[in-house]
Amino acid sequence: MSFSSLRHLPGVWAQFLAICLTCSIAVPSAGQISVVGELARDHDVAPGSVVFGEIDVHNPTKAPRQAKIYQTDYSFFLDGTNFFDEPSTLERSNAKWVQFSPSFVTVPPGQSVSVQYEVRVPTDSVALAGSYWSVIMIEDIPDDSPESTLGDSADPGEETELGVRQIYRYAIQIATHVRVTEEYEISFAGVDLEPGITGGQLLRVGVENDGNILVRPRVWIELFNGEGKNLGKRDSEAARIYPETSVSYRFDLSDLDSGDYEVLVVVDAGDDNLFGGQYSVSL
Numbered sequence: 001m002s003f004s005s006l007r008h009l010p011g012v013w014a015q016f017l018a019i020c021l022t023c024s025i026a027v028p029s030a031g032q033i034s035v036v037g038e039l040a041r042d043h044d045v046a047p048g049s050v051v052f053g054e055i056d057v058h059n060p061t062k063a064p065r066q067a068k069i070y071q072t073d074y075s076f077f078l079d080g081t082n083f084f085d086e087p088s089t090l091e092r093s094n095a096k097w098v099q100f101s102p103s104f105v106t107v108p109p110g111q112s113v114s115v116q117y118e119v120r121v122p123t124d125s126v127a128l129a130g131s132y133w134s135v136i137m138i139e140d141i142p143d144d145s146p147e148s149t150l151g152d153s154a155d156p157g158e159e160t161e162l163g164v165r166q167i168y169r170y171a172i173q174i175a176t177h178v179r180v181t182e183e184y185e186i187s188f189a190g191v192d193l194e195p196g197i198t199g200g201q202l203l204r205v206g207v208e209n210d211g212n213i214l215v216r217p218r219v220w221i222e223l224f225n226g227e228g229k230n231l232g233k234r235d236s237e238a239a240r241i242y243p244e245t246s247v248s249y250r251f252d253l254s255d256l257d258s259g260d261y262e263v264l265v266v267v268d269a270g271d272d273n274l275f276g277g278q279y280s281v282s283l
Helices: 009-020
Strands: 032-036 040-045 050-058 065-072 098-100 103-107 112-120 130-141 169-178 186-195 201-209 218-224 230-235 248-253 262-269 275-283
Touching: 032 169, 032 218, 040 050, 050 103, 050 169, 065 098, 098 130, 103 112, 112 130, 112 169, 169 230, 186 218, 186 262, 201 218, 201 262
Parallel strands: 040 169
Antiparallel strands: 032 050, 050 112, 065 103, 065 130, 098 112, 130 169, 186 201, 201 248, 218 230, 218 262, 262 275
């Protein structure tokens, strides 16, 4: 596979692409608390501003459930790794701006309790620009945990598993965006072929956010055979990419015959920010 340098797409390519041209929802799970709504909360802010929000913690069971609430930082990379470091570890962490209450909840059966949060953006001598984020973690507390104050209040219909304790956590991203000077910069990394689960091959494209603002890009490929015939466009699933993080996009090529192909990979980061790379692929 060969690679031509990443670039903003100019002229005819941009016109051609213009012609051709979200967040997870928590699903309640039986036997534990759940978080209702989106797992990423975005706020446009300015230095000195204050914003408020709430997180609904629901108990779908027939017995009281408890949860603890705390903060972490959050980063992720194209190799599939995720890191939940101590708050304020990352340079762009906003953990110190975020206050929340309570830090421990008891949720009655079939009901919900709200965790309130407040974000106070500092007025700093260092200019703020771009995206800053951290995570509020909602962690279910098993009834047999030393942290539980419920005692033996498990649902009589539930079986107890000896020697195994599963801990369920929901990570709610609290993202703040200071949109004074937005820098959109995308780079490609780790572009290769890998085996598909059911056979054939996948084109894996690593995308890194080298700018200062969160992007939720549309990413797709245009395929051309050895005669230059356009074989169509293939889209990927959407993903959030914070500054200095990266993700991998995968495109199924299992329906293609063996041979040589040209692949144009396009990242549309919004606001007319198009990035592209051209590859030669042999299957």
